[in-house]
Amino acid sequence: MFDFLDRFMPGFLEMLLPRASEYAIEIDVLFDVITILVGFWFFLVLGYFFYLIFRYRHRPGQKAEYVTGETHKQKQAIEIPHLLILACDIAIIVPTFVVWYNIKIDIPPPEEEVRIVSQQWAWTFYHAGQDGVLGTDDDVASVNELRLKKNVQYTYHLESKDVMHSFSIPVFRLKQDAVPGRVISGHFKPIMEGEWDVQCAEMCGVAHGIMGARVIIESEEEHNAWLAAKTPEQAGDNLVAAIEETLSVAKEDRNNG
Amino acid sequence: MAEVAHADVAHDDHHDHHEQSFWSKYVFSTDHKIIGFQYMFTGMAMALIGGYFAYVFRMQLAFPGSSIPFWGTLSPAAYNSLVTNHGTIMIFWVAMPVLIAAMGNFLIPLMIGCDDMVFPRINRLSYQIFLISAIVLIISFFVPGGGFGGAWTSYPPLSAKAEYNSTPFGAPLWLIAVTLEIVAFLLGGINFITTVMNARAKGMKLYDIPIIVWMIVIASILFMCSVGPLVAGAVMLLFDQTLGTAFFDPVAGGDPVLWQHLFWFFGHPEVYVVLLPAMGIVGEITCTFARKKLFGYKLVLYSSVGLGILSFFVWAHHQFISGVDPRATYLFTTTTLLISIPVAIMIFAFIATLYGGSIRFTTAMLFGLAFTGEFLLGGVTGIWLGSSGTDIYLHDTYFVLAHFHYTFVPIAIIAPFAAIYYWFPKMFGRMMNETWGKIHFWGTIIPFNGIFIPLFILGAGGQHRRIYNFQNYPDLAGVDMQDMRVFATLSLVVMLMFQIVFIVNFIVSLKRGKKVGKNPWKANTLEWVAPSPPPHGNFGDTMPEVYRGPYEYSVEGREEDYWPQNEKPAES
Numbered sequence: 001m002f003d004f005l006d007r008f009m010p011g012f013l014e015m016l017l018p019r020a021s022e023y024a025i026e027i028d029v030l031f032d033v034i035t036i037l038v039g040f041w042f043f044l045v046l047g048y049f050f051y052l053i054f055r056y057r058h059r060p061g062q063k064a065e066y067v068t069g070e071t072h073k074q075k076q077a078i079e080i081p082h083l084l085i086l087a088c089d090i091a092i093i094v095p096t097f098v099v100w101y102n103i104k105i106d107i108p109p110p111e112e113e114v115r116i117v118s119q120q121w122a123w124t125f126y127h128a129g130q131d132g133v134l135g136t137d138d139d140v141a142s143v144n145e146l147r148l149k150k151n152v153q154y155t156y157h158l159e160s161k162d163v164m165h166s167f168s169i170p171v172f173r174l175k176q177d178a179v180p181g182r183v184i185s186g187h188f189k190p191i192m193e194g195e196w197d198v199q200c201a202e203m204c205g206v207a208h209g210i211m212g213a214r215v216i217i218e219s220e221e222e223h224n225a226w227l228a229a230k231t232p233e234q235a236g237d238n239l240v241a242a243i244e245e246t247l248s249v250a251k252e253d254r255n256n257g
Numbered sequence: 258m259a260e261v262a263h264a265d266v267a268h269d270d271h272h273d274h275h276e277q278s279f280w281s282k283y284v285f286s287t288d289h290k291i292i293g294f295q296y297m298f299t300g301m302a303m304a305l306i307g308g309y310f311a312y313v314f315r316m317q318l319a320f321p322g323s324s325i326p327f328w329g330t331l332s333p334a335a336y337n338s339l340v341t342n343h344g345t346i347m348i349f350w351v352a353m354p355v356l357i358a359a360m361g362n363f364l365i366p367l368m369i370g371c372d373d374m375v376f377p378r379i380n381r382l383s384y385q386i387f388l389i390s391a392i393v394l395i396i397s398f399f400v401p402g403g404g405f406g407g408a409w410t411s412y413p414p415l416s417a418k419a420e421y422n423s424t425p426f427g428a429p430l431w432l433i434a435v436t437l438e439i440v441a442f443l444l445g446g447i448n449f450i451t452t453v454m455n456a457r458a459k460g461m462k463l464y465d466i467p468i469i470v471w472m473i474v475i476a477s478i479l480f481m482c483s484v485g486p487l488v489a490g491a492v493m494l495l496f497d498q499t500l501g502t503a504f505f506d507p508v509a510g511g512d513p514v515l516w517q518h519l520f521w522f523f524g525h526p527e528v529y530v531v532l533l534p535a536m537g538i539v540g541e542i543t544c545t546f547a548r549k550k551l552f553g554y555k556l557v558l559y560s561s562v563g564l565g566i567l568s569f570f571v572w573a574h575h576q577f578i579s580g581v582d583p584r585a586t587y588l589f590t591t592t593t594l595l596i597s598i599p600v601a602i603m604i605f606a607f608i609a610t611l612y613g614g615s616i617r618f619t620t621a622m623l624f625g626l627a628f629t630g631e632f633l634l635g636g637v638t639g640i641w642l643g644s645s646g647t648d649i650y651l652h653d654t655y656f657v658l659a660h661f662h663y664t665f666v667p668i669a670i671i672a673p674f675a676a677i678y679y680w681f682p683k684m685f686g687r688m689m690n691e692t693w694g695k696i697h698f699w700g701t702i703i704p705f706n707g708i709f710i711p712l713f714i715l716g717a718g719g720q721h722r723r724i725y726n727f728q729n730y731p732d733l734a735g736v737d738m739q740d741m742r743v744f745a746t747l748s749l750v751v752m753l754m755f756q757i758v759f760i761v762n763f764i765v766s767l768k769r770g771k772k773v774g775k776n777p778w779k780a781n782t783l784e785w786v787a788p789s790p791p792p793h794g795n796f797g798d799t800m801p802e803v804y805r806g807p808y809e810y811s812v813e814g815r816e817e818d819y820w821p822q823n824e825k826p827a828e829s
Contacts, residue, residue, distance in 0.1 A: 013650075016718040017732070030646045031717075038637045045608065049630060052611040056547070057618070063818055064811035065613030069552030069606065078553060078605050082598055089594040092644055096590055099646030104583040120421065163415040164513060166578070166653065170719025170732070173650040177579040179514060180414060181507025184580055197732040201653040201721045203408035205415055206334045206423055209725035 001098075002029045009033075013173075020196065020217065021172035022189040026099045028173070033095060037088045103174075107187045110155035114146070115139075118178045119161035121207040122242040123198065130227055140230045143242045144213040146198060148190045149223045158184045166202035169215055175201055190217040287377035288793055293363030294684070295384050297677075299391060300355035304670075306395075307346040308753055310339045314725075319739075319746035321726040334423070336725035337406030342398070344409035345431070348527070349438050350391055352669035356534040357442065357480075358387070360676055361449050361473045363684065367784035368467050370458025370801045370823070372794045376448050383444035390437035397430035405431035408723060410520060413505035413513045417497040429498045436491045439484055446477030458783060458823075460803035464558075465822065467782045467807040468551060469537030471558055476533040479565045483526035490519030514580055521572035528664070529568045533561055535672035536603055539625045542679050543607050545780045546622035547614030548818050550808040552606045560606075564599035571596055577645045578652050586645040593643035600636055604629060615811070615818075619778075620694030624675035627702050628667045635663030638713070653723075656716030659709045666705055674701070674759070681763075682777045686789040687770030693762040700755025707748030711741035779819045782807045786823050 002025050009032035019025055056064075067074065113134040115126035125146045129138030148154065158167055160178035168175040172188050198213035218226070283291060309327075314336055316325040324330050331339075362380065366373055374380045398404040405427040407416040416432075419425035453466065453474050493504040494516065503509030505516050544551050551557065573581055573589040607629050616622065638660040641647050651657060674697075681689045720733055727733040727742070776785040784791075786801050801823035809820040 013717060016714070027647055027650050030644065031641065031650075034641050034644060034647060038640050042633065042637045045605075046630060046633060049608050049611075049633075052608065052614075053616060053626060056611055056614045056616050058615045062615055064548040064615040066550060066811050066813050067552065067613050068550055069554070069556065069609060074609075075553065075556065077609065078556060078602060081605065082602060085598060085601055086595075089597065092640065093591055093594055096644040096646040097587060100583070100586060100590075100649075103646070103649055104578075104586075163421050164412050164579075168653075168721060170650070175578050175649055175652055179507075179580040181513075182580060197719075197730045199719075199721045199724070199730065203337070203406075203410075203412070203415065203723045205421055206337065206406065208337065208723060209333050210729050212730050214731075 002026045005029045005033075010035075018171055018192060018194070019173070020190055020192040020194065021169075021174065022191050023099075023103050024171070024173040026102060030095050030099050034092055037091060041085065041088065104186065107155060107185060108153055110187065111153045112149070113155050113157065114148070116146075116156055116158045116167055116178070117161060118159070118165035118167065118200070118204075118211075120163065120205050120243075121200075121211040122239055123167075123200075123211070123213040124239055125213075127227070130224070140227055142230070143239050146213060146215045147223060147226055148215065148217045149220050150190055150193050150217050152220075153187065153189045155185055155187050158186070163204050164202045165200050165204045165211070168199045168201040169196065170199070171196045171215075177202055190215075193217050193219065285381065287373070287381050289362045289366050289374045289377070289380060290684075290791060290795075292380050292384050293359045293361075296354040296362060296387070297359035299388060300351050300359060300673075303346050303350040303354075303391060307343050307351060308756070310343040310346070311749060312753055314339045314343070315746040315749050317725060318727070319743040321728050331725070333725050334403060334406060337408075337723065338398070338404040338424075338427070340723055341406050341408050341431075342394070342404055345394070345435065347665065347669055348409070348531070349435060350394065352531040352665065353438070353442055354387060355673045356531050356538075356669070357449075357473060357476060358383070358445050360469070360534055360538065360673075361445065361477075363680070364784060365449055365452055365470055365473065366456070367683070367787055367791060367795055368470050368782050369453060369456065369461060370783040370786075370796065370803065371452070371456040372796065372800070374448050375452045375456050379444050380448050383441045383448070386437055386444070387441035390434045390441060393430055393437060394434035397427050397434065400426035400430065403427055410517075410524070411494070412520075413494060413497065413516050414507070417494060417505050419498070429495060432491055432495050432498070436488060436495075439488060439491075442480060443484065446480050449477045450474055458801050458803050461822075464554065465803055465806050467537075468540040468554065468557060469534065472533040472537030472540075472561060475561050475565050476530045479526045479533075479568065480530045483523045483530075483569065486519040487523035490516055514576070517576050517579055518572070521575045522569070524575065525572045526565070526568045529564055531668050532600075532664070533565075535628065535668040536561070536607075538672045538676045538679075539607060539628045540610075541780075541782070542621050542625035542675050543610050543629075544808045544810060545679075545778050546617045546619055546625070547611050548617075548810045549610050549612075549614040550806075550810055552609040552612070554806070554808065557603050557606045560599040560602040564596065564603075567592060567596045567599065571643075574643055574645075574648070577648045590643060590645045594640065597636065597640065597643075604633060604636065619678070620689070620691055620698055621675050621679035623695065623698045624671050624678060627698070628671045628675060631663060631671065631702070631705070632667040635660060635665075635667060638663060651716065653721055654716040655712045655720045655722060658722050659712040659716055662709050662712075666709075670701070670705075674698075677763075679778070680784075681766065681770075682773045683784055683787075683789050683791070685767055685770070686772060687766055688773055688777065689766040689770060690762050693758055697755055697758045697762065700758060701752055704748040704752035704755070708745045708752065711745045715741055776821075779817075781809060781819050781821050783822055786821065 006025055006029050009029055013028045013031050112128055117124045123144050125142050127140045128134040129140050158176055158178045160180040165178040174188055176186050195214055195216045198215050200211035313325055313328045317331045402424045405424050407422050415421045416428055422428055496502040497504055503511040505511045505513045570592045574593045577586050642651055678694055773789055775789055783801050787795050803822045804826055807822055811818045812820055
């Protein structure tokens with residue numbers, strides 16, 4: 001349905017950044033639907049507003065009319081537009097529910113899983129090793145670098161070790177807060193090879209501003225080559241180094257007054 | 258109750274007959290007008306601090322790492338502290354005091370035709386607690402570890418533990434300051450509601466109350482109903498910070514998302530707490546300068562009540578992606594989109610009021626019209642965020658930031674300017690200079706749009722909030738995006754510069770402005786019956802009586818195009 005609708009949409013978000021996940025198109029279409037409906041009302045009302053300001057500017061000798069806005073006909077002038085607005089609200093709510101269900105509630109059966117652990121201030125990504133199963137001895141951990149295979153349906157399991165973080169990949173149109181004490185699962189399916197930003201989208205302390213990572217989407221062969229070059233679970237040293245690097249930034253002189 | 262209250266005021270009057278010292282007249286006054294001024298000037302001073310903070314962190318974003326004039330180089334910790342306190346100050350120490358407390362205190366007794374608030378001493382206490390809260394907040398910037406930097410929403414566990422937020426003193430002081438501020442406004446709100454319900458002029462029925470007074474009353478009720486959970490949450494958070502309890506600590510069995518519910522259950526109605534008085538100001542000004550009756554007075558009034566009730570059922574739209582049950586968003590998306598309707602009714606009513614009018618473009622009216630136009634954009638952009646589907650992407654981006662600045666700048670900056678230009682003659686008995694006022698108007702409105710329109714685009718392009726240097730993100734470090742950031746920052750600098758025009762105009766007009774009589778704008782409401790500026794007790798010996806509604810402008814068959822509420826009808 002979204003593929004079909006997309007043909008008639010201006011694609012505002014795609015002008016700004018690519019759609020690298022399968023469901024990015026759904027959010028983009030929803031964005032466009034809202035932009036068209038809301039934009040219509042906005043410019044109509046704003047135009048009428050400026051027209052009234054111009055039309056009824058004060059001129060010498062001219063007196064204002066006495067309009068109460070309490071008669072039935074005058075009330076209708078307000079009520080009818082609002083029924084139309086209500087109709088537009090419903091036209092937005094329905095696709096919203098569909099998009100929300102597809103992205104956040106209905107998690108398709110995964111072809112592969114990835115575990116994401118956030119902490120002050122680094123991301124650790126646990127990839128399934130050569131066996132393709134997460135939670136076994138050959139898992140490969142990497143710090144601030146998420147490696148994904150193109151056209152593979154992933155389920156992610158998001159955790160936090162300390163405070164709230166938020167896992168955001170703008171090109172996937174994906175965002176999910178990481179809540180300490182919980183494991184929150186979701187899904188995505190990368191559909192485009194390339195390398196993009198991962199941002200932390202929730203204030204998480206002094207070095208929140210540099211808690212970024214990169215997502216690298218590659219072919220199955222490239223991914224396997226990368227896995228083979230890695231020894232399992234080797235994140236430890238990298239993690240310490242990454243956190244120390246951000247800490248050095250965080251410990252810069254406080255200049256606060 | 259009214260009799261008791263009046264007796265209390267009369268008692269104060271008795272004391273005031275002899276010459277007052279500066280301290281008892283201006284500092285420890287129980288006069289509602291002086292307390293209103295105290296709130297107004299404190300709010301304006303805090304706005305300067307909040308604006309300065311915005312200047313510093315916008316400079317950092319435009320020219321990362323360079324030395325900022327009047328600050329120096331900005332560390333990440335200081336950046337976080339500045340954005341946190343910019344938000345906190347602008348909402349709790351600018352919007353609240355100027356819109357609710359200053360306008361409420363100054364206008365309510367004058368507009369309903371009584372001599373003072375019914376609880377003048379509670380009123381004085383309210384300001385004193387507010388002043389202490391402001392001082393506590395300012396102290397929190399200078400304690401070891403610096404000011405709190407965990408965002409104005411103060412989500413635990415970050416805000417709950419010094420090992421996470423590295424501000425062992427800043428975080429508790431910030432929380433204490435916010436709590437004190439809330440106590441101050443509870444006291445003020447009780448006073449507003451009681452005064453309006455009990456001390457109206459003879460003949461003033463409920464539908465004769467000016468719309469701004471209604472708005473302040475409804476806002477006060479909203480505030481009183483919504484603030485309980487926040488205060489409870491704040492106390493729990495303070496215990497977590499200082500006593501080591503674990504209300505919000507998942508390691509020991511607490512739940513950090515609980516704070517978000519408590520905070521936003523207050524936080525969303527709070528938006529309407531400040532919106533409604535701003536709407537009221539614009540309603541008054543639109544009627545006066547369009548020489549028109551307010552279109553659908555009852556419609557506006559009922560809409561604001563409906564808005565208030567509905568505002569208690571939308572809070573979780575701030576938490577769509579924060580780990581609440583994903584099914585809950587169906588409910589909150591629906592209520593959030595429905596709340597567009599009462600807001601739109603009020604905006605439409607103001608626009609419809611212009612129909613058939615005779616619009617005078619005074620500075621006050623320009624700011625009033627600008628409020629309507631700018632708030633319209635702020636309101637409609639909420640739809641993208643209220644829709645949970647698009648919120649997955651837009652949450653916590655600059656799109657959100659631009660959206661709420663398009664609502665909060667009209668609320669906390671544009672509407673108060675409109676109010677000051679409009680009521681300045683009543684407050685101080687002199688006019689503000691209109692030419693300089695208009696220069697100030699254009700110098701505020703044009704740069705304001707220059708700041709936030711680029712930020713909408715940046716937000717839609719995936720730029721998140723509260724990041725102190727986007728050069729660390731390859732996708733965001735492009736020249737085009739950086740140019741937009743620079744443009745926004747330069748617009749902010751221009752906007753701030755033009756505020757100097759306002760300050761100079763304000764001060765010069767206090768001394769040299771043209772003296773005016775009681776009713777320079779030919780308005781209907783009762784405050785224009787009192788002398789300018791009104792003396793202690795407001796109306797002198799004869800209290801006004803009310804014979805009609807507040808907006809009888811351009812009534813057919815009358816010579817004058819206005820008809821004051823207190824003018825006796827001709828004998829028939």
